[in-house]
Amino acid sequence: MPEIFVDLGSVNAPSGVLVLGMAGGIDQWPALGRSLSARARDAASSGGGHLREWLCEAVAVPAAADRPLRVRASTSPSPFDEEPTVATLEIALGLPWPETADLPAPVRLGDLPVDRCGMVIGDAVGLDAWTGLEGEPADGLADVTYWGRYEDDAHAQFGGERIAQHGVDGPYGWLDLPLAEATARAAELTAWRDRLHGKGLMVSIEEHTDFHRFHRAGWGHPLRVGAIEVGSCQVLGIEWDQGDHSMRHNGERAAGQVYPVTLEADEAGEMLMRWTIPPYSFGAED
Structure with missing residues (x-):
């Protein structure tokens, strides 16, 4: 049966180099x-390659610098809850397949694990501006959320809105608060919990940061995909259900949980980058 792909959106790569990378370490390079960007440029100059x-x-691969690049995915059911998860990620690169290359044969570029922190697709130079877990928010804002056994009691005391997320009610909280106000509210909630309950409420x-913004952008998407702007470029992030x-992916590279990334030609003779995660076999014994 042929794969059925769904559109996830698009990215752009004005530097001419596109990256698919692990979100947890983008700012650590x-x-x-x-x-x-320096590493990615070197890899792309030889047709693409794996960075580690x-x-x-x-x-990193070469890509058209003058147009949006479409990103699609096919899905397979998760062994955790049987909800759809990404099986094949396909990124149109907007460049013709080299005339000297064998058209039907995929070129293996390497393999990648599924990062527990998510994956990012974007322009190599744009991603140099990425702010990770320890980065400073450019807008000076923060989000505060709370959930758990005593969330209704906390809501009666402090208020807050249900923050919608795909398939679940989501936590209570406040979005887009000035950092000082967010810190004060989180401290109030924590002090109230510790004074009355000791535990039973997560704050x-x-x-x-860009790391949080891409997770937030995917809250409403069934595949946890969201688009944000980083370094004046549109970037797509994909989060995985924990x-x-x-x-499926626990242990990542250390446990051999890695999946091939290939360069291929589409039906029109243009280049695609594919990342293929085999479907889970529900009949297999652990």
């Missing part, structure tokens, strides 16, 4: 010696 240092991994404050990750 410079600390490891060279920027992501310490816990950071990505694949989170998330500053508007239950699905634990059952």
Whole structure:
């Protein structure tokens, strides 16, 4: 049966180099010696390749600089809850397949694990501006959420709105607060919990780093996909359900949980990058 693809949106790559990388380490590349864009440019100059240092991994390829690049995915059911999850990720690169290459034969660029923190697709130079977990929010804002056994009691005391997320009610909280106000509200909730209950309420404050913004952008999407702007470029992020990750991808590269990335030609003779995650076999014994 042929794969059925759904559109996830588009990205742009004005530098002419596109990256598919692990979101948890995008901002760590410079600390490891060279920027992501410098490494990616070298890989793309030879037709594309795999980048890996310490816990950071990505694949970089040449791409058209003058147009949006479509991103699609096919899905397979998760072994965790049987909801659809990404099986094949396909990115149109907008460039003709090299005349000297064998058209039907995919070119293997390497393999990538599914990062528990999510995956990012975007322009190599744009991603140099990425702010990770320890970064500073450019807008000075943050989101505060709370949930758990005593969430209704906390809501009666402090208020807040249900924050919609796909398939679930979502936590209570407040979005887009000035950082000082967000910090004060989180402290009030925590002090109230500790004074009355000790535990039973989770409180989170998330500053508007790019890492948080891409997760937030995917809250309403069935595949947890969201688009944000980073370094004046449109970037797509894909988050994985933590239950699905634990059952399918846990351990990542250290456990051999890696999946091939290839360069292929589409029906029109243009280049595609594909990342293929085999469907889980529900009949297989653990």
